[in-house]
Amino acid sequence: MTDTVDLTLEEADALARDVLEAWGLAPDHAAAVAATMVAGERDGCTSHGLYRLLVAAASVEKGVVTPDAVPEVSEPAPALVRVDGKGGFAQLPFARGVPLLVEKARAKGVAAMALNNVVHFAALWPEVEALAREGLVALAFTANHAWVAPAGGTRPVFGTNPIAFAWPRPGREPFVFDFATTVIARGDIELHRRAGKPVPADWGYDAEGRETTDAKAVLDGAMRTFGGHKGSALAAMVELIAGPLIGDMTSAQSLASDAGRGGSPLGGELLIAIDPAGFLGDRVEEYLAHGETMFAAIEGQGARLPGARRIAARRETMERGLRIPAAFHAELLDLLQK
Ligand code: NDP
Structure with a gap:
């Protein structure tokens, strides 16, 4: 089994829409949300790409969003x-x-x-x-x-x-x-937390207002x-x-x-x-x-x-399509089973 899965932009869009609809989003919302996620993935902005399907599904599940507004x-x-x-x-x-x-x-x-x-x-x-x-x-x-x-x-x-x-x-x-x-995206601090890596001391404070290199402490405290x-x-x-x-x-x-x-x-x-x-x-x-x-x-x-990096990534993706980790693709397919 390969580590990655190749998708055309159309396939990614259809998958994203299917996932969002499976989680209860009205079709017009699903289409609009899927389009921005696919655009993010296409332009090499993976933190705002298909990964956000997990975030959107969680928001629907937690009742934070009105799915048919x-x-x-x-x-x-x-x-x-x-x-x-x-x-x-x-x-x-x-x-x-x-x-x-x-x-x-x-x-x-x-x-x-x-x-x-x-x-x-x-x-x-x-x-x-x-x-x-x-x-x-x-x-x-x-x-x-x-x-x-x-x-x-x-x-x-x-x-x-x-x-x-x-x-x-x-x-x-x-x-x-x-x-x-x-100073840095919250997602980057989260990635450090998951990897158990320290963050630079100027990224944030702990809940007591002290400088810290502990990613979780910054997430629980304050970013700068x-x-x-x-x-x-x-x-x-x-x-x-x-x-x-x-x-x-x-x-x-x-x-x-x-x-x-x-x-x-x-x-x-x-x-x-x-x-x-x-x-x-x-x-x-x-x-x-x-x-x-x-x-x-x-x-x-x-x-x-x-924007230059993004446009270069876009050109490349338009030629060869999207490539995402197979494990992540499997996670997305799991979301369809909602
Ligand atoms: P970055 O710090 O990664 O900065 C991104 C911007 O700076 C892009 O326009 C990027 O262009 C440009 N850039 C990066 N490096 C260079 C360089 N060396 N020379 C010139 N330009 C450069 O962004 P953030 O992490 O702060 O934000 C990422 C995304 O998160 C944004 O799209 C933002 O809208 C989103 N966001 C959304 C929130 C929400 O509530 N909806 C909250 C916070 C963030 P390029 O793309 O070409 O690299």
Whole structure:
């Protein structure tokens, strides 16, 4: 028996949808969630790839997510879109709201969309990338569970609070970055715990607020933001604009609402879409070219652009398909037996 299993993207998508439906997700939710997981696997972001099927199944089992929620789209103001996810996963509400967000951004120059009451476990780059493909500049923010201490403190206040940005590039893949505001992903600390390996002392604190190299102690204590007070301020910004600003929960409230079930975070997400034509009119091409000059100056000195690794992985996968560990594939097939 080989150690790996090869799947086409279509086979992976069908498997993911079957698993999600077997766990009770409505077909439209299953399709939207499966698409982002397959995209993650395709782009070499395995921590947000098919592995998340296990996380999504657990969230359904723990009753953290409403598996058949019907998202409700509304327009609170001329340049605003709101999608109430009604406790379902975020992917379908995003898909339902995007056409209106794009339409408003083009009509007004800038528009924002709030996803409320959604369970968000996923990477943000697929969302901003989709908007950049429409020729828009995009930003996305979401709060999380309160696992992260502010700079100068040692007790959790923030979530891991990711920020994503996308910029359209004529004839090329959009420029995209997407990262948490923590020094390291929580999943990496979890991997250290499982492997029984110590973590660097600057990753977090134990529950008593002491520096520690014990991964479990950090998971039970508090993670640190990246960049000291700068990352801490960005994490605070995400809390505010993806929580109170849009009438949704902070990370502390999300963790409290989980009530120890260990489910994915429930709360809000804010997306902002800007149409370059709003400022530039018919000079969009000219000014996007200035952006290209900057990208060339970065790459010209051997530095890489954020997103470059992902796009390279995507190209490779599109050619040869997906390869996943056989044991993991067996785990996914087991999930079908629900
Ligand atoms: P990373 O620290 O791995 O940073 C990822 C970003 O930085 C990517 O855009 C990546 O590009 C870029 N990058 C990495 N290395 C370099 C380099 N050497 N030069 C230039 N760019 C580089 O991300 P995180 O671990 O913080 O986050 C991972 C994912 O987790 C994100 O997608 C985030 O949205 C998600 N997340 C989701 C949460 C939620 O609540 N939904 C909570 C927290 C995180 P590339 O991809 O090409 O490597």
